[in-house]
Amino acid sequence: MSAPIYFDYAATTPVDRRVLDAMMPYFSASFGNPSSVHRYGQQADAALESARETVASVLHCQSGEIVFTSCGSESDNLALRGAALAMREKTGANWILVSKAEHHAVSKTAEQLEKYYGFQVKWLDVDEHGMVMPDVVEKAICDKTALVSVMYANNEIGTINPIHEIAEVCHRHGVLFHTDAVQAATYLPVDVSALGVDLMSLGGHKFYGPKGVGALYIRKGTPLIPSQTGGGQENSLRAGTQNVPYIVGFAEALRLANEEREQRTAHVKPLRDRIIGGVLETISDSKLTGHLESRLPNHASFVFKDVDGNLLLQMLDAAGFACSSGSACKTGNPEPSEVITSLGFSRDWALGSLRVTLGKDSTPEDVDSFLTALPSLVEKARKLATDKRG
Amino acid sequence: MTKVVVAMSGGVDSSVAAALLKQQGYDVIGMMLRLWSEPGKEESNRCCTPDSMALARRVAAKLDIPFYVVDAKEVFHNTVVNYFLEGYARGETPNPCLICNRQIRWTFLLDHALALGADFMATGHYVRIKKEERGKNQLWCAVDKSKDQSYVLHVLNQEKLSRALFPVGDYTKPEIRQIAESFGLPTASRHDSQDLCFLAGDDYRNFLQRNAAEMLKPGQIVTRDGRVVGEHTGLANYTIGQRKGLGAGSPVPLYVLGKNAATNTLIVGTQNELGSNQLLAHEVNWIAGEAPKGSFRADVKTRYTAKEMPAEVRLLNGDQAEVRFDAPQRDITAGQAAVFYQGDVMLGGGIIR
Numbered sequence: 007m008s009a010p011i012y013f014d015y016a017a018t019t020p021v022d023r024r025v026l027d028a029m030m031p032y033f034s035a036s037f038g039n040p041s042s043v044h045r046y047g048q049q050a051d052a053a054l055e056s057a058r059e060t061v062a063s064v065l066h067c068q069s070g071e072i073v074f075t076s077c078g079s080e081s082d083n084l085a086l087r088g089a090a091l092a093m094r095e096k097t098g099a100n101w102i103l104v105s106k107a108e109h110h111a112v113s114k115t116a117e118q119l120e121k122y123y124g125f126q127v128k129w130l131d132v133d134e135h136g137m138v139m140p141d142v143v144e145k146a147i148c149d150k151t152a153l154v155s156v157m158y159a160n161n162e163i164g165t166i167n168p169i170h171e172i173a174e175v176c177h178r179h180g181v182l183f184h185t186d187a188v189q190a191a192t193y194l195p196v197d198v199s200a201l202g203v204d205l206m207s208l209g210g211h212k213f214y215g216p217k218g219v220g221a222l223y224i225r226k227g228t229p230l231i232p233s234q235t236g237g238g239q240e241n242s243l244r245a246g247t248q249n250v251p252y253i254v255g256f257a258e259a260l261r262l263a264n265e266e267r268e269q270r271t272a273h274v275k276p277l278r279d280r281i282i283g284g285v286l287e288t289i290s291d292s293k294l295t296g297h298l299e300s301r302l303p304n305h306a307s308f309v310f311k312d313v314d315g316n317l318l319l320q321m322l323d324a325a326g327f328a329c330s331s332g333s334a335c336k337t338g339n340p341e342p343s344e345v346i347t348s349l350g351f352s353r354d355w356a357l358g359s360l361r362v363t364l365g366k367d368s369t370p371e372d373v374d375s376f377l378t379a380l381p382s383l384v385e386k387a388r389k390l391a392t393d394k395r396g
Numbered sequence: 397m398t399k400v401v402v403a404m405s406g407g408v409d410s411s412v413a414a415a416l417l418k419q420q421g422y423d424v425i426g427m428m429l430r431l432w433s434e435p436g437k438e439e440s441n442r443c444c445t446p447d448s449m450a451l452a453r454r455v456a457a458k459l460d461i462p463f464y465v466v467d468a469k470e471v472f473h474n475t476v477v478n479y480f481l482e483g484y485a486r487g488e489t490p491n492p493c494l495i496c497n498r499q500i501r502w503t504f505l506l507d508h509a510l511a512l513g514a515d516f517m518a519t520g521h522y523v524r525i526k527k528e529e530r531g532k533n534q535l536w537c538a539v540d541k542s543k544d545q546s547y548v549l550h551v552l553n554q555e556k557l558s559r560a561l562f563p564v565g566d567y568t569k570p571e572i573r574q575i576a577e578s579f580g581l582p583t584a585s586r587h588d589s590q591d592l593c594f595l596a597g598d599d600y601r602n603f604l605q606r607n608a609a610e611m612l613k614p615g616q617i618v619t620r621d622g623r624v625v626g627e628h629t630g631l632a633n634y635t636i637g638q639r640k641g642l643g644a645g646s647p648v649p650l651y652v653l654g655k656n657a658a659t660n661t662l663i664v665g666t667q668n669e670l671g672s673n674q675l676l677a678h679e680v681n682w683i684a685g686e687a688p689k690g691s692f693r694a695d696v697k698t699r700y701t702a703k704e705m706p707a708e709v710r711l712l713n714g715d716q717a718e719v720r721f722d723a724p725q726r727d728i729t730a731g732q733a734a735v736f737y738q739g740d741v742m743l744g745g746g747i748i749r
Binding site for chain 1: 465
């Protein structure tokens with residue numbers, strides 16, 4: 007059997023050959039600890055700081071504003087926990103505003119801050135496309151607000167939020183603004199001065215970099231208390247010996263994503279539009295989730311009424327298509343995703359979610375064979391979902 | 397390539413089943429059911445603990461086969477658990493594994509397997525399928541009689557058997573363990589348990605107390621001739637043949653002879669009264685798809701763990717059969733199955749009234 011067609015680039019991407027080549031010298035040849043005094047250390051430090059400069063140039067910021075982490079989730083954790091604690095200490099503010107459609111890395115951190123750290127969380131409503139409107143933030147914000155966190159682009163439904171406008175609202179009220187750009191960075195500009203954010207999370211493996219490495223942009227002057235304490239690495243904001251080869255890979259992957267953004271977008275967007283058009287046309291009781299226009303160019307997501315999304319994924323995999331659903335679930339314990347539910351879908355729709363995300367190896371032929379296979383699989387899944395009620 | 401879904405549990409039998417089929421050249425897919433447990437006890441369901449699920453996943457990875465978990469919580473609750481509760485409400489001692497095999501494994505999961513494009517479904521059950529002269533599928537006892545599981549599969553039919561593979565039925569348990577070792581399969585040694593999976597290690601009486609307390613009504617303990625000798629705590633708390641816990645003040649030991657759900661009475665008697673040489677089975681299923689003519693000799697098993705005993709089976713109207721044992725049986729229990737054997741061939745069976 008040939009390998010299934012990969013349609014899950016929002017989950018992760020293969021490491022670009024050029025990225026891998028850039029990483030290789032830093033495993034065994036230049037293996038030094040960047041904190042060391044000797045020349046081994048200096049060599050590693052040079053690679054680390056060169057990577058930081060590369061990232062800073064893509065983000066249009068200073069290299070001192072970049073902290074490398076182990077992943078996007080860690081960046082979200084550091085941003086929320088670190089900024090919330092620091093702001094409370096500084097101003098006494100103890101409210102955190104978080105959208106209802108955030109990644110768990112943000113929403114679960116906010117829940118923990120509420121449960122164990124004495125913060126109050128206000129959940130921002132999203133519209134039927136999963137978008138956070140600036141006026142919703144405006145209404146929710148008050149003088150006790152420490153931090154607002156709204157993701158740049160949604161991983162489940164692809165919707166792009168008006169980050170610049172939300173940042174303006176926050177700054178008018180003197181409130182810090184964090185955005186999770188883990189999903190966005192592959193296709194959208196991550197110029198922090200244009201976006202106006204104070205904190206921004208990135209993860210390497212979404213843009214053809216390695217897993218296990220991320221970064222957090224921290225605008226100069228932003229108060230932040232480190233989560234991981236120890237040595238003075240990363241400007242004393244993130245202790246631990248830096249993962250030099252992965253950081254080098256992260257920077258190279260981000261550089262390539264920035265450089266090739268237009269051509270990568272031009273490659274996936276027409277394919278995405280064919281999928282959206284084809285699915286809505288051929289499958290009854292199907293709806294697009296997320297925004298039609300303001301969405302990631304490689305991202306198509308749907309709900310199908312009376313379909314077990316998990317079963318559909320299994321059938322697709324068996325038929326040779328690797329896709330995803332809203333509730334990434336491999337334990338057979340399906341609960342509708344909070345994101346899909348926040349759009350207002352009832353359970354009979356929300357359980358039947360499907361996400362198809364494209365990437366640089368996707369071809370029109372892949373899309374055609376997918377569109378040919380999907381309708382009968384949805385039909386079969388519907389029949390079984392009816393039987394399942396017993 | 398012929399595609400087969402293997403129902404995996406993380407245990408050695410289904411793991412070896414998958415390994416053998418893969419070795420025989422099948423295109424193998426592993427599947428595991430997520431079954432229902434009481435809220436808060438989901439992690440302890442014996443058939444799908446997180447550990448056993450992780451183990452099944454590792455076996456699948458080792459064999460390089462895809463592995464999927466199928467959610468069956470709702471259908472399991474609506475069929476198996478409800479059957480269990482309703483059985484007790486009728487004063488019977490139901491065997492939910494029979495319904496699970498018929499409705500969950502060999503209907504719900506089989507439908508999933510077929511939807512995935514499978515030609516066959518396999519399990520790690522110790523039974524064998526053999527074709528008889530006219531091309532029909534017969535279900536034979538396992539080579540390893542001590543592990544034979546044909547009793548719980550008496551609910552299968554020709555259609556399902558035409559889709560079924562039982563790769564481990566030709567081996568003994570020690571052989572299966574050896575094969576697992578030779579494949580390097582990471583299966584834990586899990587002790588064989590007869591507890592119901594959804595009881596999650598708890599006593600069924602506690603489960604009934606929590607989920608159907610209304611059926612545990614105290615009532616009278618009476619002898620066959622109607623003499624009241626005490627009070628019971630709820631019919632479901634007793635099994636046929638039970639001696640302990642009757643609390644009846646009687647000079648001779650008393651045993652549970654039967655239950656009358658209509659009057660909520662527990663019928664007791666002396667050791668001499670215990671046992672019967674006949675039973676009535678209903679919902680009788682014949683593996684061959686048709687009933688044998690008239691009456692015939694067979695060895696009949698009345699519990700999963702019981703020894704089969706010689707008897708005369710006589711067909712009645714519809715799907716009922718009357719069984720007359722050559723010698724009286726002590727613990728014939730309504731709700732359990734009576735399963736008929738001729739030599740190694742399992743003919744079918746029904747539920748004891």
